[in-house]
Amino acid sequence: MKIIFKLLFILLFVTVLALVIVYARGYRLDYKKKSLTSTGILAFTSYPKTAKIYVDSKLRGVTDSSLIMPPGNYQVDIKKDGYTSLSKKVTLKGELVVTIDALLFPLNPSLSPLTNLGIIKSVAVNDTEKVLIFVDKEISLDEVDKNGIYLFESGRRPLPFFPPLKPVIMKKNLPVGVDFETAEVTVSPDSKEAIFEFGENKELAYLLSLESENLTPFDVAFSKNNLFKAWNEQRQDNYLKILETYPEEFAKIASASVEIISFAPSETKLLYKANENLILPPIITPPLVVTNQTPETRNLEKGKTYVYDRKEDKNYLIANCQLPIANCAIQWYFDSRHLVVNEGKKIMVTDYDGESRQTLYSGPYESSFFMSTLDGRLVVLSNLNPEVNLWPDLYLVGTR
Numbered sequence: 001m002k003i004i005f006k007l008l009f010i011l012l013f014v015t016v017l018a019l020v021i022v023y024a025r026g027y028r029l030d031y032k033k034k035s036l037t038s039t040g041i042l043a044f045t046s047y048p049k050t051a052k053i054y055v056d057s058k059l060r061g062v063t064d065s066s067l068i069m070p071p072g073n074y075q076v077d078i079k080k081d082g083y084t085s086l087s088k089k090v091t092l093k094g095e096l097v098v099t100i101d102a103l104l105f106p107l108n109p110s111l112s113p114l115t116n117l118g119i120i121k122s123v124a125v126n127d128t129e130k131v132l133i134f135v136d137k138e139i140s141l142d143e144v145d146k147n148g149i150y151l152f153e154s155g156r157r158p159l160p161f162f163p164p165l166k167p168v169i170m171k172k173n174l175p176v177g178v179d180f181e182t183a184e185v186t187v188s189p190d191s192k193e194a195i196f197e198f199g200e201n202k203e204l205a206y207l208l209s210l211e212s213e214n215l216t217p218f219d220v221a222f223s224k225n226n227l228f229k230a231w232n233e234q235r236q237d238n239y240l241k242i243l244e245t246y247p248e249e250f251a252k253i254a255s256a257s258v259e260i261i262s263f264a265p266s267e268t269k270l271l272y273k274a275n276e277n278l279i280l281p282p283i284i285t286p287p288l289v290v291t292n293q294t295p296e297t298r299n300l301e302k303g304k305t306y307v308y309d310r311k312e313d314k315n316y317l318i319a320n321c322q323l324p325i326a327n328c329a330i331q332w333y334f335d336s337r338h339l340v341v342n343e344g345k346k347i348m349v350t351d352y353d354g355e356s357r358q359t360l361y362s363g364p365y366e367s368s369f370f371m372s373t374l375d376g377r378l379v380v381l382s383n384l385n386p387e388v389n390l391w392p393d394l395y396l397v398g399t400r
Contacts, residue, residue, distance in 0.1 A: 038070075038071065038094025038095055039068050039069060039070055039071070040068075040069055040070075040071055040092040040093055040095065040097065040098065041066050041067070041068055041069070041097040041098070042055070042066065042067045042069055042074070042076070042090065042092060042097075042098055042100065043066045043099045044061075044063045044064060044065055044066065044099075044100050044102070045064045045100070045101045045102070046064070046078055046080070046086075046102040046103070046104060047104065048080065048083070048104065049062075049063055049064060050062045050063060050080070051063045051078050051079060051080035051083070051102060051104060052078070052079045052080065053067075053076070053077075053078060054076070054077040054078075054079065055067065055069075055076055056074055057075070057077075063078065063102065069092055070092075070094075071092055071093050072091075072092060073089065073090070073091050073092075074089070074090045074091075074092060075087070075088075075089055075090075076088045076089070076090050078100070078102035080104055082107055082108075083104040083105060083106055083107060084104050084105045084107065084358045084359065085104070086100075086102040086103070086104065086356055086358070088100060088355070090293065091293055096289065096290055097290065098290075098293070101337065103335070103337075103349070103358075104358075105349070105358060105359075105360055105399050106399065109361060109363075109378075109397050109398045109399050110397070110398035111363070111382070111384070111395045111397060111398070112395060112396040112398065113393055113394075113396075114152065114154065114379065114395060114396050115133065115152060115165070115394045117133070117135045117146060117150075117165070117393065118135060118137050118390065118392075118393065119133045119135060119381060119391055119393055119394065120134050120135070120180055120181055120391060121134040121180055121183060122134070122369045122381050123183075123185045123369070124369070124371045125151075125187050125191050125210070126187050126189075126191045127262065127265075128191055129153060129154045130151055130152065130191070130210075131151070131153075131371065131379065131394065132149060132150070132151060132152075132168065132185060132194070132210075133149070133150050133151075133152055133165070133394070134149055134180040135147050135150065135180075136171060136180045136181075137390075137391065145170075145172075147170065147171040147172070148167055148168070148169055148170035148171045148172075148173075149167070149169050149171075149180075149196070150166060150167055151165065151167075151168055151210055152165050152166075152394065153166075154371070154373055154379050154396070166213070168208055168210060168213065168214060169208055169213065169214040169215075169217060170213075173215055173216065173217065174206075174217055175204070175217075178198050178204065179198060182198050182199055182200060183196055183197065183198055184196075184197045184202065185197075186228065186231070187210075188231050188234075189231055189234045189235045189238055191210065192209065192210055193207060193208065193210055193211075194207075194208060194210055195207055195208075195220060195228070196208055197224070203221065204221060205219070205220050205221045205224045206218060206219060206220065207220045207224075207227070239255075239260050239263075240255060242263055242267050243255060245267065245310070246270075246308075246310045247283045247284070247310065249281065249283050250280070250283055250308065250310070250313075253278070253280065254270065254272065254308075257274065257276050257278055258273060258274055258275055258300075259273040259274075259275055260272050261273060261305070261330070262331070262332060263332075264336035264352070265332060265334060265335075265336050266336035268309065268311050269307055269310070269332075269336060269352055270307065270308045270310075271305065271306075271307050271318070271330065271332065271339070272305070272306055273303065273305050274300040274301060274302055274303065274304055274306065275302060276302050277299075277300060277301055278300050279298060279300070280298040280299075280300060280308075280315050281298075282313065283313045284312075284313035287313065288312055291312045291314060292312060292314055292353055294316065294351075294353040294354075294355050296315050296316055296353075297316060297317040298315055300315075305317075305318045306318060307352050307353065307354075309352070314353075316352070316353040316354055317354065318330065318339065318350075318354050329342040329343075330342075331370075331372050332372070333349060333376065334372065334375065334376050335376070336352075337351065337352055338350060339351075339352055340360065340370070340378075342370050344367045345362065345367070346360075346361065346362035347359075347360045347361045347362070347365075347370055347378065347380075348360060360378060360397075360399055361378055361397050361399065363382070363397075364382050364383070364384060365381060365382045366380070366381040366382065366383075366392055368381070369381045373396075375400065376399065376400045377396055377397060377398065377399050377400055378396070378399050379394055379395070379396055380394070380395055380397055381393070381395075382395050
């Protein structure tokens with residue numbers, strides 16, 4: 001009798017365990033078909049939270065939450081009053097989890113002034129939150145004394161309303177006739193110094209420190225090419241160190257056949273431009289089961305811009321970068337999952353695969369400059385009152 005009891009206990013234990021495993025893998029009892037059917041999970045997250053979830057136009061709850069659904073194709077919409085919306089088509093397979101991470105932005109973002117000097121030109125400093133600004137006004141003696149090149153650090157939040165600027169060099173310390181509007185800036189890989197070129201033919205060139213004020217410009221007109229070469233080699237060395245974390249097959253292609261624009265802040269994704277037509281072979285074989293569902297592009301065309309994701313071995317075609325690489329109109333968003341794209345009249349944000357485009361900002365701004373900060377906001381150059389003000393200033397766009 002004891003043996004029978006033990007056998008029944010073991011049989012019950014095995015049955016319960018099997019049911020738990022089957023349930024955990026997403027199988028559910030279909031009462032209509034009188035059978036077990038596989039299901040998948042749609043997991044929803046969003047910023048900001050508590051956005052409404054619509055699946056095939058039906059309200060199914062709010063983020064952050066999950067839905068157990070049968071396999072199939074679904075239309076997913078994430079909406080929140082006062083914010084942009086995310087719309088996406090999703091294919092769900094049995095026993096798998098698909099995550100939808102919605103990044104929504106205010107429909108009416110606020111604008112906060114960051115400077116009040118009047119700026120004729122601004123240049124972002126590499127991947128930092130620093131901006132070089134050029135001031136050149138000739139209305140009064142007091143304003144003329146303020147003319148010069150300054151370094152603005154948008155990440156700093158000091159107590160005064162207008163954050164202090166660090167002077168790089170005052171214009172009175174530069175040769176007479178230097179035209180700031182013709183300035184071109186090349187920043188060193190460590191962002192500690194830069195070469196400033198002036199003139200239509202770049203005939204004037206000065207090496208200036210970005211860490212302290214320069215009282216006397218250091219003329220490098222005849223040696224700048226050697227500095228450019230050394231900086232480029234250092235920059236390539238920095239890229240190669242990051243590429244060492246990528247699959248060897250891709251690293252070889254990236255080091256020989258593409259122009260690296262920038263790595264995502266997490267360094268797990270690469271924005272690049274192809275220098276020749278080639279085929280990117282599959283590297284992770286067999287491919288991962290749960291990956292981004294957006295169709296990828298592995299046939300690279302010369303001159304086109306792509307994003308490569310090393311974790312999933314996926315490659316996506318992105319809208320071409322129309323500006324020079326040093327001032328590329330495409331930048332990484334701080335979360336490494338989105339791109340910020342300057343389209344001239346509006347600034348868009350997209351998923352890193354080029355999908356789910358949303359307007360981040362379409363108010364007034366000088367299209368030659370924009371910058372995404374490390375906390376997900378936007379810095380633009382704008383003149384909000386052009387009838388009485390001749391020059392724009394830096395503004396912080398409250399997108400978060």
